[in-house]
Amino acid sequence: MKLSLKVWRQKNKEAEGQFKDYALSDISPDMSFLEMLDVLNEQLLAKGEDPVAFDHDCREGICGSCSMMINGKPHGPESMTTTCQLHMRKFKDGDNVVIEPWRASPFPVIRDLVVDRSAFDRIIQAGGFISVNTGNAQDGNTLPIPKPDADSAMDAAACIGCGACVAACKNASAMLFTAAKVSHLGYLPQGQPERQRRVLKMVEQMDGEGFGNCTNTNDCEAACPKGISVKNITRLNKDFLKATIFG
Numbered sequence: 001m002k003l004s005l006k007v008w009r010q011k012n013k014e015a016e017g018q019f020k021d022y023a024l025s026d027i028s029p030d031m032s033f034l035e036m037l038d039v040l041n042e043q044l045l046a047k048g049e050d051p052v053a054f055d056h057d058c059r060e061g062i063c064g065s066c067s068m069m070i071n072g073k074p075h076g077p078e079s080m081t082t083t084c085q086l087h088m089r090k091f092k093d094g095d096n097v098v099i100e101p102w103r104a105s106p107f108p109v110i111r112d113l114v115v116d117r118s119a120f121d122r123i124i125q126a127g128g129f130i131s132v133n134t135g136n137a138q139d140g141n142t143l144p145i146p147k148p149d150a151d152s153a154m155d156a157a158a159c160i161g162c163g164a165c166v167a168a169c170k171n172a173s174a175m176l177f178t179a180a181k182v183s184h185l186g187y188l189p190q191g192q193p194e195r196q197r198r199v200l201k202m203v204e205q206m207d208g209e210g211f212g213n214c215t216n217t218n219d220c221e222a223a224c225p226k227g228i229s230v231k232n233i234t235r236l237n238k239d240f241l242k243a244t245i246f247g
Helices: 033-046 118-127 147-157 164-168 175-186 195-208 219-223 231-246
Strands: 003-009 018-024 095-100 109-111
Touching: 003 033, 018 033, 118 175, 118 195, 147 175, 164 175, 164 219, 175 195, 175 219, 175 231, 195 231
Parallel strands: 003 095
Antiparallel strands: 003 018
């Protein structure tokens, strides 16, 4: 398979980036997208050129590190799939492939396809946890939880924090990410004592990071590789309203 790549290259945060064209041949359709980029980097290194910088870790669709826009879509053309789990058989021989980083001001480009997503970390630090201040935490197995609540909590907890929801949203909203992190604790009895404080603090931090407002177009759900439902945003809004009135 032959491919024509147009890849965003940017040396650092301060540098002005630009697209550069690369041609690849003999790409196996069984390669993952990241393996294809590995081939490109091997060729660049052989020529004495800088390789393309991109994030990756587990390459198993678990960590969310492999975040990039592929032909204008977060993680590429296949739904419910991270970039590392996207295979080249989803492309055709001779295709043009445009690869760029997330485009959102709260996610500044560090180098090439790598962006700084520490804004998500700060949202979690603001309230995405359960405090145990004295004694031992009660054994979770001793707390009866209705199965629908347990299932909903697990569905929300599936969020890997990749940022695809932000990249897909025209306002660069982080509502789906924040809602997932608020909801998965809000469904559980362990999360109730800090429920109001949690939603207020996390929304405050989200707004302070410069993320935009929800567009209500559901592009975030469509782009999410884990299929996080926008119903969590509805739950976040309800919790936030209650906390604002009664908190």
